[in-house]
Amino acid sequence: MSEKKPLLEISNIDTYYGVIHILQQVNLRVDEGELVCLLGGNACGKSTTLKTILGMVKPKVGKIMFAGEDVTHQNTPARVKLGMAVVPENRRLFAPMTVLENLKIGAYVRGEAAEEDLERVYELFPKLKERSSQLAGTLSGGEQQMVAVGRALMSHPRLILMDEPSMGLAPKLVEQSFEMIANLHSQGVSMLIVEQNANMALSVADRGYVLQTGRIVLEGEAKELAGHEELRRAYLGR
Amino acid sequence: MSESPVPKEITHSAPAEAAKLGIGTDEWVAQHEERTARKKGLKGIPQLISETVPAWARWVVLLAAAFAFGAFVDNQYLLRIGVNLGLFVMLAYGLNIVMGYAGLLDLGYVAFYGIGAYGYALMSSEQIGHHWSTWLSVLIIIIGTALLGYIVSLPARRLFGDYLAIVTLFFGQVFVQLVLASDNITFPWADDYVDITAGANGIPGIDPFSFFGHKFLNIRDYYWLLLVLVALLTITISRVNRTRIGRAWRTIREDALAAESMGVMVNRLKTMAFVTGAAIAGLAGAIFAAMQSAVFVSGFDMPLMTMIYAAVILGGSGSLAGAVMGAIVMSVLPEVLRVTNYSEILFLAVLVLTLAAVGKSVKRFTINIVSIVLIGFAVKILLGFASIKITPTEEWVVGPVSRALSHWMYVPLDRVLWGNCAFVILIVLIAYFTTTTPRIKTILLPIIGYLGIFLWEVRLVTDVNTTRQLLIGAMLVVLMITRPQGFLGKPRVEVL
Numbered sequence: 001m002s003e004k005k006p007l008l009e010i011s012n013i014d015t016y017y018g019v020i021h022i023l024q025q026v027n028l029r030v031d032e033g034e035l036v037c038l039l040g041g042n043a044c045g046k047s048t049t050l051k052t053i054l055g056m057v058k059p060k061v062g063k064i065m066f067a068g069e070d071v072t073h074q075n076t077p078a079r080v081k082l083g084m085a086v087v088p089e090n091r092r093l094f095a096p097m098t099v100l101e102n103l104k105i106g107a108y109v110r111g112e113a114a115e116e117d118l119e120r121v122y123e124l125f126p127k128l129k130e131r132s133s134q135l136a137g138t139l140s141g142g143e144q145q146m147v148a149v150g151r152a153l154m155s156h157p158r159l160i161l162m163d164e165p166s167m168g169l170a171p172k173l174v175e176q177s178f179e180m181i182a183n184l185h186s187q188g189v190s191m192l193i194v195e196q197n198a199n200m201a202l203s204v205a206d207r208g209y210v211l212q213t214g215r216i217v218l219e220g221e222a223k224e225l226a227g228h229e230e231l232r233r234a235y236l237g238r
Numbered sequence: 239m240s241e242s243p244v245p246k247e248i249t250h251s252a253p254a255e256a257a258k259l260g261i262g263t264d265e266w267v268a269q270h271e272e273r274t275a276r277k278k279g280l281k282g283i284p285q286l287i288s289e290t291v292p293a294w295a296r297w298v299v300l301l302a303a304a305f306a307f308g309a310f311v312d313n314q315y316l317l318r319i320g321v322n323l324g325l326f327v328m329l330a331y332g333l334n335i336v337m338g339y340a341g342l343l344d345l346g347y348v349a350f351y352g353i354g355a356y357g358y359a360l361m362s363s364e365q366i367g368h369h370w371s372t373w374l375s376v377l378i379i380i381i382g383t384a385l386l387g388y389i390v391s392l393p394a395r396r397l398f399g400d401y402l403a404i405v406t407l408f409f410g411q412v413f414v415q416l417v418l419a420s421d422n423i424t425f426p427w428a429d430d431y432v433d434i435t436a437g438a439n440g441i442p443g444i445d446p447f448s449f450f451g452h453k454f455l456n457i458r459d460y461y462w463l464l465l466v467l468v469a470l471l472t473i474t475i476s477r478v479n480r481t482r483i484g485r486a487w488r489t490i491r492e493d494a495l496a497a498e499s500m501g502v503m504v505n506r507l508k509t510m511a512f513v514t515g516a517a518i519a520g521l522a523g524a525i526f527a528a529m530q531s532a533v534f535v536s537g538f539d540m541p542l543m544t545m546i547y548a549a550v551i552l553g554g555s556g557s558l559a560g561a562v563m564g565a566i567v568m569s570v571l572p573e574v575l576r577v578t579n580y581s582e583i584l585f586l587a588v589l590v591l592t593l594a595a596v597g598k599s600v601k602r603f604t605i606n607i608v609s610i611v612l613i614g615f616a617v618k619i620l621l622g623f624a625s626i627k628i629t630p631t632e633e634w635v636v637g638p639v640s641r642a643l644s645h646w647m648y649v650p651l652d653r654v655l656w657g658n659c660a661f662v663i664l665i666v667l668i669a670y671f672t673t674t675t676p677r678i679k680t681i682l683l684p685i686i687g688y689l690g691i692f693l694w695e696v697r698l699v700t701d702v703n704t705t706r707q708l709l710i711g712a713m714l715v716v717l718m719i720t721r722p723q724g725f726l727g728k729p730r731v732e733v734l
Contacts, residue, residue, distance in 0.1 A: 054499055056495070056499065076499055076501070077498065077501045077502065077503045080500065080501030081501060086499045088496055088499060092493055092495075092496040094488065094492040094493060094496070095492065096488075097485070097488055097489070097492070101485055101488075104482070104485060105485050105486065105497075105502070106500060107482075108482055108485075108501050108502050109501035111482065112481070112482055113482075151500070155500075
């Protein structure tokens with residue numbers, strides 16, 4: 001974590017939905033091996049930032065660099081091929097397909113899924129191995145989260161984008177979910193987490209950004225942010 | 239603070255069930271295995287078969303049956319039904335890729351079938367005067383329909399669901415209108431008009447297939463050809479379905495946006511589905527034209543489209559075995575229903591099944607049946623007292639079922655008039671039935687049942703063409719209520 005090589009760097013992004021200006025001059029950076037969290041309340045543009053990074057929404061101005069390439073004008077599959085992977089909001093598993101098929105689709109950009117990749121995911125989440133032939137829609141929320149993360153890992157991503165990993169999970173599962181994130185991070189996986197649960201996110205992250213109505217209003221080390229008076233009042237409820 | 243009451247666990251009544259699992263476990267998830275466990279008795283037999291007999295073995299049995307049919311059946315009529323079934327299976331396979339796997343609601347699909355048929359007709363008849371070799375024309379048709387599928391898929395890239403349906407529906411109608419209008423085209427450089435498609439008259443005298451000097455003069459030749467083709471398609475499609483392409487198709491059907499964020503090239507895969515489906519339909523069309531030796535554009539319009547859709551949905555969208563099953567039902571059933579005897583029995587079977595589906599319990603079901611029978615006798619006796627004339631039995635009876643019913647049911651002199659009246663009343667009653675309270679529903683149900691039988695026996699049973707459509711429609715409705723995923727489709731279960 002000392003080499004400080006930027007993996008993802010977005011600079012001066014402006015994104016519009018029609019005439020509505022969503023993101024204004026957003027700058028954001030994720031270094032190799034870093035865990036960065038993007039915090040903010042409802043409708044402040046967190047998910048839009050993620051969609052812009054992934055290429056589902058195109059910015060009007062600005063530049064997105066990923067893994068040393070300018071990906072601003074590339075489409076989503078091309079970016080996934082370069083090494084982005086997403087754990088979408090609400091997980092969005094393919095419900096009538098089996099767990100195994102869901103995992104395999106994660107490796108789509110790499111061709112047919114390799115056996116050792118599957119083994120790696122099963123090692124991380126042993127529960128998925130016994131459930132591999134079960135339909136993804138019949139899993140519980142926590143298990144679905146495992147599949148979603150496993151699916152993202154299948155593409156050998158250089159950066160995992162997580163959209164609200166705590167959404168729709170019981171408090172205990174939220175804790176487990178973040179334990180898992182910390183675990184992945186310790187294995188050297190770079191991650192950008194978009195989260196409303198600032199407390200949880202800051203407890204595992206290296207750095208953080210705070211987004212407010214489409215602008216980055218704060219950035220800094222996670223520890224600093226966790227101690228920031230204003231932020232605490234606004235988001236941590238303490 | 240310290241005296242906060244300890245929450246008491248509820249141990250009585252229904253929650254006891256939940257308490258057994260322990261508080262905090264998701265009951266639905268915990269009972270998943272139990273729910274999917276095999277049912278006992280008769281209900282478990284289909285599951286037992288599907289668990290013990292591997293899929294390939296079932297296909298081999300089916301193939302052997304089809305082979306035996308081709309080898310031993312000599313009846314031309316039956317063989318023709320077999321050939322129609324083969325064509326139907328091909329069409330259902332193609333649509334299964336487009337609609338079942340990729341989830342693209344393509345309502346112009348049947349046009350590719352028509353284009354294949356007309357393409358072959360134009361290349362192998364006196365219409366334009368070409369008699370090209372079968373190999374060449376079939377190759378041109380496959381490539382041509384694939385290309386057209388590509389063109390149609392271009393707008394489909396940006397469209398979903400109903401929007402795509404409208405665009406493709408338009409494409410299907412354009413084909414029909416073009417064929418109808420192309421019998422009278424005047425080119426700017428020519429004085430006289432040119433007749434390309436013969437319009438509504440159709441193109442007769444199409445050459446049969448001819449491979450390696452062997453002319454397909456017997457309908458059995460087409461049967462063998464289709465059997466081989468269907469077997470090859472079954473193997474290929476089920477293989478593809480298990481690769482990343484098949485998986486990607488299904489993810490597009492489920493959630494195209496999520497699929498794209500997994501790196502699936504949604505547009506390319508949509509195009510692939512369209513192209514494959516179109517080529518299969520085009521090939522089927524060519525075979526149809528050669529076998530039939532004449533083509534008429536009315537055969538490639540919406541009625542056939544609905545039948546193909548019905549086959550795929552009935553069998554279970556996304557399942558090849560389901561497509562075969564649906565094709566069997568949709569192509570063989572109409573032939574069976576040509577015979578009024580069979581259609582009468584089938585009608586009563588559908589009625590009884592509907593009552594069983596609506597009634598839910600054995601007691602209710604029995605009450606309904608008994609009430610219908612009682613209503614019948616009551617009507618007959620009342621009208622008998624009023625000495626209203628009825629149709630003599632010999633004049634009305636069409637088969638053993640109506641003979642049996644003649645002792646029970648009142649048959650008016652003017653059957654058309656009273657049949658029509660019954661039809662209107664029935665529609666009104668059914669409309670009322672769907673919106674009323676449960677109590678009135680229980681009273682209404684036997685009356686609707688009686689009116690249904692009355693209408694059927696008095697008016698519909700002799701009108702074969704209408705009844706076929708009606709019966710198939712009724713069956714689809716019943717099936718969709720009782721088993722929405724189709725015979726062999728996967729039920730949708732989601733915990734969200």
